[in-house]
Amino acid sequence: MAVERTLIIVKPDGVQRGLTGAILSRFEQRGLKIVGMKYMQVSRELAEKHYEVHREKPFFAGLVEYLTMGPVVAIALEGHNAIEASRNTIGATKPQTAAPGSLRGDFALDINRNLVHGSDSVENGQLEVSNFFSEAELITRTAADDAYLA
Ligand code: UDP
Ligand code: MG
Numbered sequence: 001m002a003v004e005r006t007l008i009i010v011k012p013d014g015v016q017r018g019l020t021g022a023i024l025s026r027f028e029q030r031g032l033k034i035v036g037m038k039y040m041q042v043s044r045e046l047a048e049k050h051y052e053v054h055r056e057k058p059f060f061a062g063l064v065e066y067l068t069m070g071p072v073v074a075i076a077l078e079g080h081n082a083i084e085a086s087r088n089t090i091g092a093t094k095p096q097t098a099a100p101g102s103l104r105g106d107f108a109l110d111i112n113r114n115l116v117h118g119s120d121s122v123e124n125g126q127l128e129v130s131n132f133f134s135e136a137e138l139i140t141r142t143a144a145d146d147a148y149l150a
Helices: 012-016 020-030 044-050 060-068 082-090 103-107 122-132
Strands: 003-010 033-040 072-080 116-118
Touching: 003 020, 003 082, 003 122, 012 020, 012 060, 012 072, 020 072, 020 082, 020 103, 033 122, 044 060, 044 122, 072 082, 072 122, 082 103, 082 116, 082 122
Parallel strands: none
Antiparallel strands: 003 072, 003 116, 033 072
């Protein structure tokens, strides 16, 4: 089984609405392990880099505004099948179609304020984690429940 890394971002609306803990707990309960975490203001430069693939989209400017409108909590998570599992925990991009039980399905209403980011491929997971964290900020550890999660 594949151990993967994903970058989760509690977007500014999630932080302002006091949902950081609720969001983090869903991932922790799922069995994903924190390897990096910080409360930070995303710069315009980092936001543009993070959403580079969307640069030509009509929503790009608004998206950069959104990610930089207030502080976020960036979390690097590691675990078996971390990418697919976390994408499913987050739910569909459009919150109004996201399944109940998913974060967006339970806590969000509109695509412009969809609460949380999660990497969409193993390759992007590695890349996005390294855009937000230095090597020294990423700390791996063995956990007591490792043997019960795979
Ligand atoms: N987004 C938007 N309008 C759109 C599509 C996307 O505002 O029509 C925003 C939304 O915040 C989304 C982000 O751009 O989370 C990145 O889009 P993507 O398709 O990668 O969705 P995600 O991977 O976040 O589900
Ligand atoms: Mg995406």
